[in-house]
Amino acid sequence: MYADAQLTISHRTRCLAAARWVLPPGAAIAGRSAAALFGAGLIGDAEPLDILVPSGLRFGPVAGLVVHTGEVAEADVLSLSGIPVTTPLRTCWDLARWLDPEEAVVVVDRLLGQRLVRADELREMADRRRGARGWKRMLRVAQLADPGAESAQESRLRVRIVLAGVRRPVTQFVVERDGRFIARVDLAWPELKIAVEYDGLWHDDPRQLHRDRRRLNRLLGEDWIVLHVTAQRLREDFEGFLAELRQALRTRTR
Structure with missing residues (x-):
């Protein structure tokens, strides 16, 4: 894929390129990459993109992408300047499942601090998905998260x-x-x-x-x-x- 030599290749630029020319229908930018698009991420410009692909859809491997599969409801995805991205709440769910608790809380704290999600929504999500794979991790992250963190x-x-x-x-x-x-x-x-x-x-x-x-x-x-x-x-x-x-x-x- 070619780009103007003067273009700054940021993580967001790479997300936009992936969304336009690489991702299959129904897939979305997720995890730490989604948090970065919401302004709450801590991911380097050159780090691989987190991608969520609906279960049953064969895709990848693709260089520069970390492909995760799972159930994706229509309400879990929104369009952000033309980029399909998981909602802040769904992003928290995926962060809790994909990262160790400490690193998941780091990003969830930022999402809470920017009021993109609320603490009660995190706990409600964990209760609503009780028994599903990852619900205990989500509950733990919800218990540990705090919007007051400044770094x-x-x-x-x-x-x-x-x-x-x-x-x-x-x-x-x-x-x-x-x-x-x-x-x-x-x-x-x-x-x-x-x-x-x-x-x-x-x-x-x-x-x-x-x-x-x-x-x-x-x-x-x-x-x-x-x-x-x-x-x-x-x-x-x-x-x-x-x-x-x-x-x-x-x-x-x-």
Whole structure:
């Protein structure tokens, strides 16, 4: 397939090309690719497209496509600028079935945050499809998802904390005193005054780092315990962080 040399080949461009010239009738862009088209995806431009093909229809393999088969109702697909794509709700169902829970929640959090789906719709879908293959995974993702996450790493951190058996934290909690704003933290157990902050790449900005540390210093003045997690620690020493979090929770619940 040929394209103008000046054309930017984005994931959306590839979805459009596949929809126009490759996909068989009844098939749709799905999964992470569908989420990307809705503006909620975390998928690279060169990564394979997720495609949903109706059961019984023989198609593929095709280079650049990951072909999934399954029952596809007419209500599960909509047209987005001429591209057949699974609805946000059906996309969540497929994400729950195709990805591990942590990565599925990362994308579902973004769909929730953009109000493309609602938490009660996710739970209703799981209940409605009870007994179908994948319904338990959908229920688990619905239980773990939270629209308050502001980054993929925050979602991963929260999911790992909950799956480790720690009580679920509140996302983006605002600390106030006498009605005056003090700070907003990524994850919190407000009744215990314990917070967890994910330190992302933006901390390379000295001005932002200064503002962030000043904000957290105000929290410490309010008798909060603030634990920090970096990308490296999340990747290499989550167990060490988890031990610190559990110790802080035990200290405040005595």
